[in-house]
Amino acid sequence: GPRADEHGLQVNFPAKSDIPGFPLDDGPDRRFMAMPAYLGGKYHVAGQKYYGSNSRNLQKGLPRSILMVTLSDVDTGAPLAVMSANLLSAMRTGAMPALAAEYLAKKDSRVLSLIGPGVINKCAFRCYMEALPGIDTVKIKGSTPESRSARAMKEYIEAEYPHIRKIILCSTLEEACREADVVSEAVSVTKAEMEEFKPDWFDKGAAVFSMGSFFVKEYEKLLGTRMVVDNYGMYEKYMSNFIARGPVDEFGKKREWCIMGMHFVHLVNTGQAERSQVLSLSDLVNGKAKGRTSDDEVVMCSIGGMPLEDLSWGWECWQEARRKGLGTVLNLWEEPYMK
Secondary structure, three states: OOOOOOOEEEEOOOOOOOOOOOOOOOOOOEEEEEEEEEEEEOOEEEEEEEEEEEEHHHHOOOOEEEEEEEEEEEOOEEEEEEEEEEHHHHHHHHHHHHHHHHHHOOOOOOOOEOOOOOOHHHHHHHHHHHHHOOOOOOOOOOOOOOOHHHHHHHHHHHHHOOOOOOOOEOOHHHHHOOOOOEEEEEEEEEHHHHOOOOOHHHOOOEEEEOOOOOOOHHHHHHHHHHEEEOHHHHHHHHHHHHHHHOOEEEEEOOOOOOOOHHHHHHHHHHOOOOOHHHEHHHHHHHHOOOOOOOOOOEEEEOOOOHHHHHHHHHHHHHHHHHHHHHOOOOOOOOOOOOO
């Protein structure tokens, strides 16, 4: 977008339609999304991630979202690579909170809580283990302690990370949050199914990373935490879009807000917080701001995801494929039919 902070372009469907066979917004994450971007530096590449999402895919043995990444020449616009991006996108999403954890989590963190034991948190877990090698206890919160995804996550950790001393299948969201040094949220559910997070559940020194749904009503209690986002302007755009859709209460606050970064924007927009209180992850990485300031500080970090991450990792995968002679070289044309 003109401010370089758009998440992407989204196709939404109505709740009902008189047109036979018209797609409806009748489940979580029912959408199509195009996420174009340009990435400079050593990459100097344009491109986009594109995906369709439908939770009913799971009934067909398919992932909820099916994703593709295209890389394009910046000068000519010609395609350089087209690749499946389900694994690419999952790994880049999981890597970002682990990167943030290097700056925001306590160095001696031992207890990691995974809220939403799906693909994203599975990838995030692998990355957390690289960033925080002291982790020896993992909490898992699925829809139930016996849910298939929760059991699968437990079995994966037991098989691949045998040094993990203790794995706890949690019955409640509160149990998952309490006594955790690091909380990793990656939940994808409808608004009606969202559980409310209570800021008081988090222990002193906890680092909370949200990649999906972080529904909280006690906004004012977030003021006592260190607030961090990957892209503040992106959440401003989310906020304006949500308000435009309505409904809002008498304070201009949409009751269905469920993204952590939007809570931060609301606090700034209503004068409860200064803009400077919300830090950017890039400033931490570049040394322009400090991350954690004490072992007692509670840190809240919103990771919404940006197409720049897809392009950078897609570019790295493309380069590695070229070095190894992998992939199929396609001929776009011998020459354009119309000149």
